[in-house]
Amino acid sequence: MLPSAFAQPVSADILRGEAPSQLRCQGAWITRMLAPLEERIESLIATVGEDVRIDASALTAFDTSGAWLLHRTVLALRARGRTVRVEGLRPEFEELLRLVASRAPPAGAGQAPAPSLLTRVGLAAWEGLRQALGLLSFLGEAATVLSRSIREPRRIRWRAILYNMQTAGFEALPITGLLTFLLGVVIAYQGAEQLRRVGANIYIADLVGLSMVRELAPLITAIIVAGRSGSAYAAQIGTMKVTEEIDALRTIGIAPFDLLVLPKVVALAVVLPLLTVYTDMMGILGGMIMARAQLQVSFATFVNRLDQAVSLTSYLVGIGKAPVFAVTIALVGCYQGFCVTGSAESVGRRTTVSVVQSIFLVILSDALFSIAFSWLQLW
């Protein structure tokens, strides 16, 4: 019946008419045809005469986008003090033009000016400050909830704590063990060449033992756990926030902090020191194997020397840092999770921020520990 109903129009155009101040619109003024018209209209507007007549009788198709462009052209001409008449528009097109004109957006709508460099720096600084304060008050809230839980032990979610210990601790054994083992191998390998040169082969135990136990094992373990579990905390809580599960928990009388934050903090504070003990061993094992292969230091000699090289203080200093790292990682992950607002993208961004921030804070606090220990002369 209507072959033209589905026929695809081919082009849209605007030309200068016979009279100097006449413009002729032709073809299909529809969304996907309009792109070439914009510039042409700009140049025509600049050169056209006083009393403009726009002849639209040759328009074959017209949609809201075309109507807006025509309306915008008319407005632009009027703004230059020209008088404008649109002629020959089909009745249904006329109707559409009137509709679009009545819904025209106010000038400059939706075009917020891009903020200046200074504004952006200021906004970023303010955001950073807000985040720091937020994290601090989150820490405060966690401490309050913890002390309340200790006074009322029945509020403690034992199942959630055990579950978190399993996922963040036990399931992290293979990867943390493997990585610190390799780290031990690498340190022994790098040290071996130097020590052999001065004939101090036996000091390989000091090198591997001290660096592992005091610094590397706690730090590497914390960084792996931040990447594994900290991100998971942020994503889990963030998604729950988007799907309003957090609000649902509140309405059925479960404090989200009790169920979601405290078990994670407690579980990680218990599990990270244990993981560190294990990674200490794995790192030293790696160093020991390398020492025998490269420096002909037997296992027995190595262990014997290790006993003298690594003091109990050194060992405890390393392990003592782990609970602090654990609390940092868990709090940052949970805090970023609660910072999620509405969108799916926000979950992704907050998860990334949680990992970056917790690794940053772990290394920062490690540096502070080093300074504090050297003041206290803990060797």
Added chain:
Amino acid sequence: MVDSNVIAVRDLHTRFGSTVVHDGVSFAVRHGEVFALVGASGCGKSTLLREMIVLQAPVSGSIRVFGQEVTGLDDNEALALRRRWGVMFERGALFSALTVTENVATVLEEHTALSAVLRTQLAAVKIALTGLPPDAGPKYPNELSGGMRKRAALARALALDPELLFLDEPTAGLDPLSASGIDELVRHLRDALGLTIMMVTHDLDLLWRTADRVAVLGDGHILGVGTMPELAKSEHPLVREYFYGPRGRGAREQAWKQK
């Protein structure tokens, strides 16, 4: 001969495992009409809609949109068709990371070579067309109410000035006032822009007020097609149950009073 029907579904069969959803469904949507597909929950309305917009493939049968067979098209082949229709999803499906204006302008950016200024202006025109206030443009979807979100989703569906609009449950989850706003909007857009509208709904008020023709889906078949007064006279027990249940009667009386 050129097919004058915008959508023509013929002998469509769909199965999920052993569950038969469509067992020989046929109907046609004419140019310029508001066509509604109704039926009880789980009767396969939404599945049929998804098959029409090439998100899902039927087991057998034919669906022609703008005279072109759409079953079995891949995303590349469907692109040309997808530019000619707009889809509004039941829950809006607005991109949550973008503002309402950006949601609409993104579609224009993807498919046209228009300047950024014109795209933003066009987005504002479309947002205004759906009856949203101008200050809704810079807002994010999660800052809008349910009704406003539906309107924003409609604005995005209209971004490319489609010839055909698919609406999935346009009034679901809305209060009666917002829902009747959507009723008027649908009619208004059809009259002003000459659209063909295919909607899936079970809102009887919406049917009485806006639909030109209605198809009732049930038991895997089309149980009846026609205008609302025609269907109201149908003898089929399931159709009668649908229109003469307590809520159906209320909506019908309401429609009579208005006439």
